[in-house]
Amino acid sequence: MAKTKAKKETKNIQDFSKYIRWFWILFMGGIFSIVLMFLMASWGVFGEIPDHTQLENLKSNLATEIISSDGKTLGKFYFNDNRTPVSYDDLSPHLVNALISTEDVRFHEHAGIDARGTLRAAIFLGRKGGASTISQQLAKLFFTKKASGNFVKRIIQKMKEWVIAIRLERQYTKEEIIAQYFNIYDFGNNGDGIRSASRIYFNKEPKDLEVKEAAMLVGMCVNSSFYNPIPSRNPVGVKNRRNVVLSQMEKSGHINEVVKDSLQKTELDLDFTPQSHRDGIATYFRGYLSGFMKDWIKKNPKPDGTKWSLYNDGLKIYTTIDSRMQKHAEDAVQQHMPRLQAEFFHQNTPERNPTAPFLELTRGAIDTLMLRSMRRGKRWNHLKYDLKKSNKEIEASFYEPIQMTVFEWKDGKPSEKDTIMKPIDSMRYYKSFLRPGMMSMNPQTGHVKAWVGGMNYRHFQYDMVKQGKRQIGSTFKPLVYATAIDQLHKSPCDEYPDTPYCIEANKHGNPDPWCPKNSNGDSDYGGKRTLKNALANSVNTITARLIDEVGPQTVVDLAKKLGIESEVLPVPAIALGVPEISVYEMVGAYSTFANKGVYTKPVMVTSIEDKNGTILYQFTPETNDVLSEETAYVTVKLMEGVTQSGSGVRLRTKGADAYRADFREVVTGYPYEFTNPIAGKTGTTQNQSDGWFMGMVPNLVTGVWVGGEERSIHFRTTKYGQGAAMALPIWGIYMKSCYADKDLNISKEAFEEPANLSINVDCSKVKNKTITDDGSDEIPDDLDF
Structure with a gap:
């Protein structure tokens, strides 16, 4: 009996040893598999991984910046990416604190991968937060695409992010990684990178952002499309997300509870300043500058013989325009023109002038003039050359009412209104405006x-400074x-x-x-x-x-x-x-x-x-x-x-x-x-x-x-x-x-x-002058012809 019991115990020990052995085999196999997976990812088996040279030269499309003589940004040239990079020193401390508090609280402690965060995410299946560090998110923004499909693909993508994140940490300082992250993120509404975003949403440089402004922008980093304040599709969500960031900043000790509670009660207080080729200051000058730069690029290739890109190479154009004087000039035009235009409209009502806005022209001459204007316009060229319409079809289309947005002076300011109008009538409507x-x-x-080439570049793009020539x-x-x-x-x-x-x-x-x-x-x-x-x-x-x-x-x-x-x-x-x-x-x-x-x-x-x-x-x-x-x-x-x-x-x-x-x-x-x-x-x-x-x-x-x-x-x-x-x-x-x-x-x-x-x-x-030159108080009519 004792012998049988001893045998049984020996067998149990052997079985347990077998389990232990298999445990270690599986455990070490798992470790080996993970290491192998990492090695394979680093070797590029699962897709291209950036090498040392690529990581040293992180590339993104950079907008060309137009800078005034007093150091202000007049505008930019870009296709899709309105991006102007800034250094870490140009960032508000509130931005840095908000980002680290919200996205990667142990950013300064890890080397690219947050082990504690990864373990927590694995155990709770992401219900208590993800594990992506700022370095991993930067890796995703630069080098990996969002994985679609099965679980395996997502695991492979995550491994690639880990490998790249570790390499980024070896290549760059923590401060450089933070700056790169802010520079590459798309905040929506042409806000590519933090410099554009801070100017578009708050009309400020990144270093001047206040706590709640920084919190809103960092809050957008989770999903800038969903948490987008302009247009305000989700106003409550944007504010709530900002308040979450403020709470995280309070947890991390960057603000106290009193400040947090106070800021959470405030509105977003946006100063929305859109940046596009047709908005902002000095638009007509920027239109001239586009042509100047294209001519310069033709004659001045890069050292390697390739052409500069006006829209992607991040050039800086230093101009003579003074932003303050430009603003004064544009304000002067906008003060005078609506008043002058109001008088012109007053004198050219259908009752006072049946051929308004034209004078001294017969109906036939007006028809000829309008037809000539038709054929010079973009609408005619589009219908004729892109859509292959006949001249008769194109002319007929000008007499069919369509929905459009047109320019108007409203309360003495430039504005737009939605209306339904025949294109031929809109042409005549626009001709009725005096141009400066x-x-x-x-x-x-x-x-x-x-340089003010007109009163509104969106609707009157012909530049009357250099393009337009008139009798003087x-x-x-x-x-x-x-x-x-x-x-x-x-x-x-x-x-x-x-x-x-x-x-x-x-x-x-x-x-x-x-x-x-x-x-x-x-x-x-x-x-x-x-x-x-x-x-x-x-x-x-x-x-x-x-x-x-x-x-x-x-x-x-x-x-x-x-x-x-x-x-x-x-x-x-x-x-x-x-x-x-x-x-x-x-x-x-x-x-x-x-x-x-x-x-x-x-x-x-x-x-x-x-x-x-x-x-x-x-x-x-x-x-x-x-x-x-x-x-x-x-x-x-x-x-x-x-x-x-x-x-x-x-x-x-x-x-x-x-x-x-x-x-x-x-x-x-x-x-x-x-x-x-x-x-x-x-x-x-x-x-x-x-x-x-x-x-x-x-x-x-x-x-x-x-x-x-x-x-x-x-x-x-x-x-x-x-x-x-x-x-x-x-x-x-x-x-x-x-x-x-x-x-x-x-x-x-x-x-x-x-x-x-x-x-x-x-x-x-001079003695015996017939006419003196001291003038009089009367304002004479101009005698010019």
């Missing part, structure tokens, strides 16, 4: 400080006067008879006699005028006398030296501004007068860098001595007369209320009251189709144009249609804002008088 163009430049450096009216006259001063040593105090004047046929290439008239006809003649008075009041006949004396070709030659590349024919009529020239060219030309006769080509880009800060391009100033310092100064003194007693005198006047409550402008009152020296010139083309004002102080030259898309779209009279009413107010509002911004240092000083000035510019010392 404005550019401001430092004449000494050539740096362009502000009397703003061309100073070039005629400057030629006379340069060639004939004329003085502002020289007198000319104020009488009708004709240039005979076959002189200066003119086949017929040319007899320009002043705006008020024969009643406008009598006595004599000084050149200063004649320019101030834009007297056509005296300008005609001057171009007859110097010859049109001489004026054309000067125009070319002043940077005007548009065609200017050597005919007498150029004296009254018939050439079509851009705002860009005119500002460059006028800057020569303010810069003592030296033409400086306008500069928009100072340098371009790659993502590592290597300089790829640096501009070289282009200058040309065009006029003597004396000639330039005398021309400036002539133009000062325009704002002292001529069509620009309203810059000096006081108006108690410049605008009526219905936003329609009262041109008899302008609240500018400038007292400093200002040189300038208004311009109004025939039938009031174009209104111009060119204004200069010693360190800033600004040109403004306002008009319709078609020359047949204009005011009936000069009361509203002259340059002093259409364009000058924008200049006045802009300059008042610039002067109020003391950091800009816009000059109020007099233009510097050259040494050894031999031409008399003080007409008060």
Whole structure:
């Protein structure tokens, strides 16, 4: 019996040993399998694993950043990824604390894999939280795709993440991993990376984010689509998720309970600032810059011979635009244009003008114009070349009502409205809007400080600074006067008879006699005028006398030296501004007068860098001595007369209320009251189709144009249609804002008088003058044609 019992015990021991042996075999086999799986994952058996070189150069698409002269981001160029990387030092500590508290509380203790978190996740099957560390999440964002399908695939993906996470921890510091994570994450609404996200949702740099702002952004990291505050599909969920992050920060000791409770009661307080190619500041300038960069990229390949990508290579473009002055310029346009537009609509109701918005056109001419506009548009090209529609089908489609969103001025601000409209009617609707163009430049450096090519880039994309060219009216006259001063040593105090004047046929290439008239006809003649008075009041006949004396070709030659590349024919009529020239060219030309006769080509880009800060391009100033310092100064003194007693005198006047409550402008009152020296010139083309004002102080030259898309779209009279009413107010509002911004240092000083000035510019010392130049309180009509 004892023997049988002993045998039984021996067998039990053997069986137990067998179990122990199998346990260790299975255990070691499991360990070996796991190690083997890790090794196989690291060898790339389950798919490509990044090597040392790839990990050292983590790549993501980086947007090209456009930077203003005062260090602000004007906008970016990107296709899908609006991403601009930041360093760890550029992150708010609240962001770092929120991320670690919520996503990886032992981030500083592990080497890529959190063993405790992994074990907890395995035991509780993820019910008490996952185990992905920040390093693993970064690995997933950069190198692995979300596994779909069975459990095995998900295990393989997780192993790859573990391997990559460990390698990332060996390659980078903890701080670099945090920065990389924030830079790569997509926060939605073009918020690729933390820099874009913080600017889009809170209009701040990442380092300036407060606790609750950082908590909301970190809360989005679990699912930026579901926890997206814009559009607010889940407002309660977004706020609740933010509050969870705040609770985690309190648990981790980064904030106390009082702060947590207080912040959890607050709203999100977003400052949503969308970033797209058609939104934000300086949109028209950015449109120009896109073309500039594409030309530069064609001519400047990478060191390896490949092309730079404007949208993915993370270039930095340093521009001359000052974000503060750009904002002042855009605000000036948005203050003036809705008021002017309200008056235009008032004058062009169907009852007052059956052909609105056109004037002087027959129905047939309007139909022809509209058909021509149809065929130039994107809609026509899409239907014809993409959808292969016939011309007849395309024309018919323009008369079928469709749903659309159109531009409108609402309560004096740009807005949009949803409506149902025929495309042909929407074309006519858009043609009824007056358009602005404005550019401001430092004449000494050539740096362009502000560029407003229109009033709303989403709906009016044609740039009226450089693309658009319009007749310039009397703003061309100073070039005629400057030629006379340069060639004939004329003085502002020289007198000319104020009488009708004709240039005979076959002189200066003119086949017929040319007899320009002043705006008020024969009643406008009598006595004599000084050149200063004649320019101030834009007297056509005296300008005609001057171009007859110097010859049109001489004026054309000067125009070319002043940077005007548009065609200017050597005919007498150029004296009254018939050439079509851009705002860009005119500002460059006028800057020569303010810069003592030296033409400086306008500069928009100072340098371009790659993502590592290597300089790829640096501009070289282009200058040309065009006029003597004396000639330039005398021309400036002539133009000062325009704002002292001529069509620009309203810059000096006081108006108690410049605008009526219905936003329609009262041109008899302008609240500018400038007292400093200002040189300038208004311009109004025939039938009031174009209104111009060119204004200069010693360190800033600004040109403004306002008009319709078609020359047949204009005011009936000069009361509203002259340059002093259409364009000058924008200049006045802009300059008042610039002067109020003391950091800009816009000059109020007099233009510097050259040494050894031999031409008399003080007409008060001239005896027996027929017409004085001290002006009067009355605001004259602009006499431009």
